[in-house]
Amino acid sequence: MNQRLILFFFFFLNQSWVFAQTQISGRVLDENGLALPGVNVFIQNSYDGGSSDEKGEFDFQTDLEGTQKLVFRLMGFHSSEIQIECEGQKLTLADQYLKEAITDMNAVTISAGAMEASDEKKSVILRPLDIVTTPSAMGDIVGAFQTLPGTSTVGNDGRLFVRGGDASEVGIYIDGLRVGNAYGTTAGNVPTRTRFNPNLFKGTFFSTGGYSAEYGQALSSTLALNTKDLSLRSQGDLSLMSVGGGYSHTLANEKQSLTASVNYFDLKPYQGLIKQDFDFERAPFGRDAELAFQKKMKDGGVWKVLARSEGSGMKLWDKQPGENERAQLIDLKNSYSFAQSNWRKSVENDWSLFAGAAFSSNRDQLQVDTLPIHRKQQLLHLKFAGIKDFSDRLSANSGLEYFNVSYEEVLSRGSFQRDFEDQQLFVFSEWDFYLNKNWVLRAGARAGASSLAKQSWLDPRFSLAFRLADDSQLSFAAGKFSQLPVDNLRVLNPKLESTNSNHLILNYLLQKDGITFRVETFHKSYSNLVVFEGYPQFPENPKNAGDGFARGVDIFFRDRKSLKNTDYWITYSFVDSKRQFDQFQTQVQPGFAPNHNFSMVVKHFVGKLKSQLGASFSWNDGFPYTDPNFPGEMNRKTQSFQNLSLSWSYLPKQNLIIHGAISNVLGAENVFGYQYAQERNSTGNFESQAIGQPAPRFFFLGVFLTLSKDKSANQLNNL
Template sequence: MKTIFSIFVSISIILGQHSMSITGKILDDNGDGLAYVNVYFMDTLEGAMTDEKGLFSISTSTTGLRILRISHIGFEQKDLEITVNSTIGKLSIVMEKSYMEMDPVSVSAGSFTMADEEGQTLTSLDVVTTAGAAADIFRAIQTFPGVNQVDEGAGMYVRGGDVSETSVILDQATISHPYKYESDTGGYFGMISPWLLSGTYFSSGGFSAKYGNVLSGVLAMESLDLPARSSVTIGAGLAAISAGGAWLIQPEKLGVQFSGNYSDTQYLFKVNGGEDRFEKVPISWDGNLSAVWKYSSLGQVKLFYYRNVDEIGVRVESPTYDGTMLNNNHSRLGNIQWKNLFSHGLFIKSSLSLNQFGQRVTLGNLSKDLDDSLLKWRTDLSVSMGTKIKLNAGFIADELITVLSAVYPEDQNNLHPDAETIEYKVDYHTRHYGFYGESEMSLSPKLFVIAGLRGDILESPNQQYYDPRISLNYRLSDAQFLKAATGIYHQYPNAQYRDEWAGNPELKAMNAVHYILGYEYKSELTDFKAEIYQKNYSHLVLEDQVENFTNDGEGYAYGADFFLKGTLPIISGWVSYSYLQSKRKELDHLALVPTNYDINHNLTAALKTQLGVMNNLSLTYRYTTGKPYTPALNDWNSARLPAMQRLDLSFSRLFPIGQNGLLVIYASVSNLLDRTNIYGYIYSPDYSERTELKSTHGRNVYFGFNLNL
């Protein structure tokens, strides 16, 4: 009875209380009243919405310490602890624009993000509809600023860095030889087809502490997740046939995807001419198998296996020898990756991968037999501390084994089978450990900072490096951003330079310091970026009579990149221009001279137009300054090749079939203007004679189809 009485008393207190009015005003960061903001107490459903002037009034009968939530689309949600009592005055609350609305693409200087989401810079569809890109990610990225095209290949020369200074990553696994038909300047295609990818991140500098053992650029790709449905894809073109499929074994749980491509270019060259340049026309095949198992809504395991074999025999004419360069490559990548999101927002992903590469090259008196294998374990963790700070950390352990046996001409310009040669053997084995920690901080709604530190340890020879890196993004207005980044970067010299016998085991890592300053204007239909940068290199590898190689090399690169992507009613696409000055004292260039890939001006326009809904016509035009070459002994890179120009055109038409099917037919003309571009000269040993290295294709056509059911 007593309890009941006391309940009655408390009820009468509650009922008897006058309901109180909490009033106030919600303002945006300019001090203007914000309309339609939701203001409510978390413990009850009492709340109100602001009027056009930003004013609100909530009547409540509960006093004491309570949580008031203020929420509005496009603004940071706020939770305020307030004590409700009769003396509470009028509240005045300022809301901050939500930084979450910021595109990941604008987070750091020098980077592009590509995913099948709107607002990103390049999608898989962009890749396959870019003329001249031949449905290749690397070639599509070559149309971006900061990537210099030095020949007809897919080599990624990033801001005055060599092709070996761009790290290519798939699902945390490093692909140490990411090219098909690998050559000194990269290779003819990228290894991974855009159809195998769900997203791609590319950075031309200033990238975060997540990425190590790399001096210039990062291309990080994510393979496809669980397929949405089972499907079959077949395709055929003038030089390739392909087939693939996705099998959704258990919806939202388990799925398998596979694909295979076989490419034989004999018909391509029969149609277009140029067959006589090859002893063996390029032939390749590759196969891919991946399986995804989502064991819960928060975790998954993914298996990825890839195998590629390619072969090419090019006729080479040089003043000393006419012969064939035979090149045979095979590579494989196996990766198992686990991802899980734990409570408290901790996200862990970990991968164990093995990448193997084998290459056989013969030409005249030169022969090379290389086997590379990289076993890698990488784990990344991230956790959000509230809404404004995210911490990332990770560690890497890898083991590299390089076995090379080669016979090189003593004079690099004399390939005659009878000429003097040097035998060269490398058997190199090392372990490397890396770790990093970084913090992504939203210091204010306008200022976003990523600061991190990375450490790398090489086992033999024992070396340690610590690289601090920081990047800032300042929001000037809704659409305008200022960006800055700086950091220290290290990369270990190629195994062959570090070998005990042929190289110098004491070689230290090469070093680069990046400074980047950028501006971006980004609206729904337009993206404009401008960046200037300076990179200073030290400890580059330099040839030496006594020690084979030393770390006495040095160099620098500076330049400016401009990028404009836009959508007009009939035309969309992008234009990029890069200015670059790159000089190095490196390898056999014993003085500070322009690098082999010092392309001063690089202009690319990639435009697309839709003719009706189903037809896509695209055009890519490129102009690049000729690259430097050495016209006389020890007069390194003192002359320049003629400028290169190229116009590519492609057309595709889509035919939807049934509910989900799609047939794409396509045709393209590369090098429409039929220009013969010169990519280099081969000199006689005394530099008295030379032959030209020309583009392998004149104007040429390609066509095919792709059917997805």
């Protein structure tokens, strides 16, 4: 009897347990309706749950009763929760959909017109070390970017020319703040360089068009330089070079770092050994001092300060066409200072804030024979911006900027003076919409106003990118871009309005296993360009009456995998550009915009020699120019330009580097145009002289020594 009673209660309770269980089943899909295997499906605060199979289906049982919270979780996707009622019976759920989480690593990026040089971004084209070790660059940031698609090498100028645009159409920024007079002042077709040392920066963003609404006052391109964060260690860096030397000292800890440097260069000893085609009374010389400070704030923000002061000069006999004498003497002295401070911080509610101020001051003292000319340019830039991440699919970058621009010219010992001051206000907002990891839409606008021109404008901009496969994508960009004319023209006519350009860009990008392939086609239209009477050196009556266009295709290929210890990239650009500007009466091909541009850079590391060998080759099909002895404008063209450069970096010790480079190894006689006499000679012709290189070749030799407790530290990034 007892055994029967026990068996009765056992089967009764067992049936009760079975009836109390709830069986839960369903299916999990992604946003496109595809099955998601491996999704963890469980009841919150319990051990009851299961995983989805290859069909996205799941099925499990629970003893829990009443209202419960069911959680769906899979790495790379946003978790999802729903409420269910457990009533001891089978529960079949409707299809559940998980949204993929968008991150920097899996999201498609805007690549139209954009080229990154950073150690932090996945879609980079060049890295900081690539910039400073390009043989033809000779340590100049712009020199390295002249090997990228869309650029032209104009050897008698040295600045950055992009897609048929003048160098003044490229805006240069440091940590988001505009730099005034970023190139050193020069004269007489002597090429210039950027003022700032490459070792200041951790990354660079270079846009050949269609750039972000955050940046403005650039018709063609932006070059945004981002300074380093905290230095890793305290150290001293000594540089001894064939053209000068310098010393830099860094003090660093976990919370802050300070770097101070001084440099001096003088080309007089070098030019005493290497014959120059230019007639220097005093070879170019200069000195600079620089200070960079970074600090992590207690509230989590980062504060940076950068300050630079420099002075330079040269004396050059500027020979005129048709004259046998040394002609006029140009005595140039330049003083320059730049200072900026900026603060960044991530705050609550997914906000990132930025505030910064920058001031540039440039003074030129120029004497042409007995005529003294003094120029002063100043730029103040204040900026406040914020990025709000509403979700991983929607973010906005908005900000407010103020510019104060002043310019002054004093001629003939103060007997004649002209100047202007302009207050400029800008506001921008740009929104990124990630439809999913394969689609991103960026839309924004930038509005501005000028007190001097009494003008306001609105520039809408739009970009779209679509991932074709894991390693390839298409991007499209379009927008309007405005820029006020250069200072020396605005001082002649303060009523000059903004010049305008419209960009259309289509880009294909492939990045796979050390291979990068990029092809981009573009069309750029110009309106309201400035034209004037007279000569570029002495313009008269400038007005907004010019227009034009530039169109073409850029190709870039980089391979870091196929050849052992070898990295190389190849660039080709075709540009068809016509514009009416400056003194020209019709639309012409600009003298700084060759149709065909080709470059190749190769770097090979030889372990046994502890050396990196480099070579770079640049070529274009020549520069158009006007010969007044024949009818028409831009009626002639120079021979093709070519430059083969070689470099060798040798590390005998980890903290010691010996670096040598030589440009134009083959000694090509490159000509960039011709200068003509303003009057005819006795035979009725305008005599000419070629505008060429300072010398057939340029040699550089430097020794870089690092002094620190870490004996492996060196200046490789500074070459």
